[in-house]
Amino acid sequence: MRLASRLLTITALCIGHLTAAPQAYASVVIAGTRVVYNQSDSEVTVKLTNNGKLPGLTKVWLDKGDPDAKPDSIDVPFTITPPIMRIDPGKSQTLRIMSTGEALPADKESILYLNVLEVPPKPSGDDASANQLQLAFRTRIKFFFRPTGLKGQASDAPGAVVWHIKRDGSTNAIEASNSSQYHVSFDRIELTGDGHTAAFDQGGMVGPGESKSFPLKGEVPSSGGKVKYTAINDYGGPQSGEASLAP
Known part of the structure; x- marks a missing residue:
């Protein structure tokens, strides 16, 4: 069901010849399908969990609505700590997202998008020479900034x-x-x-x-x-x- 669906982007292709590719899933998952940042809060936290069997290097950023924008070129009034992290199998990492204080519209809710890019570890040993499917998974969910003083709920x-x-x-x-x-x-x-x-x-x-x-x-x-x-x-x-x- 789309209520819990997430955008999955394959950003790398196989190296070598593959006759068949198994169905793949992101190992690092976000707790929730959207984030709401109330202006009255000093920060908001987001939990990431690695449900896979291998460690994963994860990069996190916010965009303003263009999914193709390069993370380094996006200027948003929030900071994310840590922006890059390693998450071991079965472990979790908590993101802290804080406002920089730069102005956003005060008369309506604003929307950005939280991106989580999971890059799998490079093969080592015997696996390094084998034909393997190397995929990077990107999850993108809505991030709402809700200013104080809005009418209604x-x-x-x-x-x-x-x-x-x-x-x-x-x-x-x-x-x-x-x-x-x-x-x-x-x-x-x-x-x-x-x-x-x-x-x-x-x-x-x-x-x-x-x-x-x-x-x-x-x-x-x-x-x-x-x-x-x-x-x-x-x-x-x-x-x-x-x-x-x-x-």
């Missing part, structure tokens, strides 16, 4: 979204307008009515004060309809709700 934001149907010939979409000061992430959006159901199930996010359209698959009701959605809360869990289409 983040958990109330999905219920405040206003929904409209956008019809363009054979293409139908549902538009979500977010008037809150928080980001709203959706796992699934469903429109039902007149015995018909149309849905969007690819996951998406609407920023504060923004509107976004999501393409629907299925039969859209000819008029009206009820919107059923599953949003994602601060803990990465599902938050279900219903709403009516706006006139």
Whole structure:
């Protein structure tokens, strides 16, 4: 399920000839699928655990939304300690993320992305000459900075979204307008009515004060309809709700 899904990027390829490659997974995992940094906090901590059988060298950084930006070229108002670490098998490492005090918007939540790049150890001994698949795994999750003084609660934001149907010939979409000061992430959006159901199930996010359209698959009701959605809360869990289409 996407609530716990993470972006996995293969950044290295095999060395030598391989006839078959086994399915691979990241050994270093993040505790949680998103991070919320409240402005009132002096820092936020994130736990990384190596569930693999080998030690791993891990590099951590924040980006502003461009997954292809080079870490050394990104200027963000946060520091991460430690930015590079070795995590032994079965061990954990706690990251400390602290604000530098540089200004971010005070009237809305900001979003960045936390990146964890795991580089496997180089083969040694007999393994060094064998054909091996060497992979580096990258995990990227949302990092929200939440200033003090925002109106309402983040958990109330999905219920405040206003929904409209956008019809363009054979293409139908549902538009979500977010008037809150928080980001709203959706796992699934469903429109039902007149015995018909149309849905969007690819996951998406609407920023504060923004509107976004999501393409629907299925039969859209000819008029009206009820919107059923599953949003994602601060803990990465599902938050279900219903709403009516706006006139």
